[in-house]
Structure formats: structure tokens, C-alpha cells
Amino acid sequence: MQTYFFFLAALAYAVCALLPSSQGRLIAALTGIAWLSHGATLWFDLMAPGTLRFGFSAMLSAALWVSVGAYWIENRNFSLDGLRRMVMPCAVLAIALAWAFPGNQVVLEGKSAVFGWHITVAVLAYSTLTIAAFHAVLMALQESRLHTRSERRGFLSGALDQLPALLTMEKLLFRMIGLGFILLSLTVLSGIVFSEQLFGKALTWDHKSVFTLLSWLLFAVLLAGRRFRGWRGKTALTFTLAGFATLLLAYVGSRFVLEVVLHRGYL
Numbered sequence: 107m108q109t110y111f112f113f114l115a116a117l118a119y120a121v122c123a124l125l126p127s128s129q130g131r132l133i134a135a136l137t138g139i140a141w142l143s144h145g146a147t148l149w150f151d152l153m154a155p156g157t158l159r160f161g162f163s164a165m166l167s168a169a170l171w172v173s174v175g176a177y178w179i180e181n182r183n184f185s186l187d188g189l190r191r192m193v194m195p196c197a198v199l200a201i202a203l204a205w206a207f208p209g210n211q212v213v214l215e216g217k218s219a220v221f222g223w224h225i226t227v228a229v230l231a232y233s234t235l236t237i238a239a240f241h242a243v244l245m246a247l248q249e250s251r252l253h254t255r256s257e258r259r260g261f262l263s264g265a266l267d268q269l270p271a272l273l274t275m276e277k278l279l280f281r282m283i284g285l286g287f288i289l290l291s292l293t294v295l296s297g298i299v300f301s302e303q304l305f306g307k308a309l310t311w312d313h314k315s316v317f318t319l320l321s322w323l324l325f326a327v328l329l330a331g332r333r334f335r336g337w338r339g340k341t342a343l344t345f346t347l348a349g350f351a352t353l354l355l356a357y358v359g360s361r362f363v364l365e366v367v368l369h370r371g372y373l
Contacts, residue, residue, distance in 0.1 A: 108150040112205060115143035116198050119174075123194035127187045127268070137178050137190075144171050144201060151204050163200075163207040169233035170200040176237055180278060188268035189244070224296045231289035232353060235325070238282040239350035242343045245275050249339075276338060280329075283346065287325045290353075294322050317356035324349035 118140030125133050148171055151164055174197055177189050244266070251266050269275060297315070328345035331337035337345075 108147060111143045111146040111150070112201060115140050115147055115201055118143065119194045119198045119201075123191060123198075133190065134178070134181075137174065140194075140197070141171070141174050141178060144174065144197065147201055147204070163203040165229055165232055166236075167200040167204040168229045169236040170197040172230065172233035173197070173237045173240070176282065184270045184274055184278070185268070186270065188266060191268075192244070220296065224293065227289055227296070228293040231286055231293050234282055234286035234289060235321075235350055235353055238279060238286055239346055241275070241279050241282060242346040244269065245272060245279065246343055248272060248275065276342070279342070279346070280332060283325060284329065287322075287329060290318075290322050290325065294318060314356045317352045321349045321353040321356065324352065 118136045122133055122136045122140060125136075144167075148164070148167055151167070170193070173193050177186055177193055180186055181190075248266050248269055249272060251263065252272075270278075297318075324345055328337065328342065328349065331345070332342065
């Protein structure tokens with residue numbers, strides 16, 4: 107069953123990436139099929155009776171799953187066809203990585219019921235802020251193309267030309283950052299308050315805790331600067347990427363080194 111959902115999601119994503127913009131209804135239908143199949147694949151990857159599978163590839167797969175979901179919803183309000191041509195191939199790669207590097211299983215016996223919720227919220231926070239970082243890079247490329255317009259139309263330039271106006275992109279960016287910040291705040295709060303229930307020990311200031319808190323602080327400053335100083339453009343891009351980079355170091359980067367390079371696992 108898991109293999110069936112895996113190939114169905116990969117095929118539907120690949121077809122979506124190749125279809126012309128004129129096939130809007132077919133693209134929407136295939137996106138729904140791919141997204142639901144991807145979700146089922148994630149469920150089989152992460153959950154098993156009495157265990158939870160956790161790893162860098164699963165987090166990347168979850169990030170792209172949320173990204174496709176955001177595209178699917180927002181495309182009803184804005185024309186985001188340029189995003190489709192970039193997100194769909196990345197989603198295929200993400201589920202393939204999750205298949206190749208399944209991560210490590212964690213036995214849930216003896217752990218608090220809060221543990222599963224903490225991990226779920228943490229993955230959603232990371233996923234949402236990953237989308238925000240990707241979105242910020244697209245905005246930077248889009249702005250650069252406006253200032254250096256040329257007649258050459260490769261894959262990237264064609265996709266950028268199909269993106270909404272920069273003001274619309276900026277609105278979407280801060281919507282995603284706001285949601286990601288709320289989820290990250292819940293992750294940090296639950297990690298501090300329920301540390302002993304979650305991990306069986308008091309909170310320790312290891313690299314993961316420090317980088318996660320630093321990421322939270324960077325996004326908090328960005329949202330405050332946006333609210334009170336009207337920050338946008340390069341300032342918003344700098345804070346978004348800095349906040350994402352620290353979060354990447356806290357979770358995916360360290361897990362990649364431990365799982366793939368050192369062949370170890372931890373939580």
C-alpha cells in the first residue's frame with residue numbers, strides 16, 4: 107500500500123509539473139491526488155504501531171507536502187503557476203529521499219502523550235518556515251529579473267514571469283512567516299514546559315535548543331520590524347533566510363550528519 111501511494115504521488119507531481127497552464131482543472135485535480143497520496147506516504151513513513159519514525163528526509167518531505175498544500179489553496183486566490191513548475195519537481199525529489207533514507211524509529215512506549223504532538227507541531231513549524239524561505243528566494247529572483255529584463259526565456263525565467271506581483275508575493279510571505287512563527291512558538295514553549303515529560307530529562311542547552319531559540323528570536327524581530335517599522339525587501343529577505351538557516355542547523359543539518367554520515371540516530 108505504501109509503495110502504491112509513493113508511485114502515485116511521484117507520478118502525479120511529475121505530470122503536474124509538465125502540464126501547460128491552460129490545463130487548470132486537470133492540474134488542480136492532479137495536485138489534489140498527489141497531495142493526498144503524498145500525505146498517505148508520509149503517514150506510513152512516520153507512523154507505525156507504538157513507534158514514530160523521525161529523520162531529515164521525513165522533515166524535508168513534510169516541508170514539501172505543506173508547500174504543495176499551500177500552493178493548492180492559495181492558487182485559488184492568486185495565479186501561482188510559476189510556483190507549480192518549481193514546487194512539483196522538488197516534491198518528487200523529497201518523497202524519493204524519504205524512501206531512500208527512512209530515518210530512525212523511536213519507541214513511544216513510556217513516553218508522554220504530549221511527545222507526539224510536540225514532534226508534529228515542530229515538523230509543521232519547520233515545514234512552514236521552509237516554504238517561507240523558498241518563497242523569499244523566489245521574490246529576490248523575481249525582483250532581480252525586473253531590473254535585468256532580457257529576451258532569454260529559460261525554465262526559471264519563464265516560471266518567474268508567471269509569478270504574481272511582488273506586493274502579492276510579499277503578502278503571502280508574511281502570512282506564511284506569521285503561521286510558522288506561531289507553530290515555532292508552540293514548539294519552543296512545549297519543549298521548555300514539558301521537557302521532562304517529553305525527553306525524560308530537564309531542558310538542556312544543546313545546539314538544537316540554542317539554534318531553535320535563535321531562529322525564534324530572528325523571526326520575532328522580523329515580525330516586529332514589519333509591524334512597527336514597515337520592514338520589507340532585502341531586510342525581510344535577510345531575516346527570513348537567517349532564521350531559516352539557524353532552524354536548518356537545529357534540525358535537518360544535524361540529523362543529516364548523524365543519520366547519513368555517522369549512521370546514528372537521536373531525538
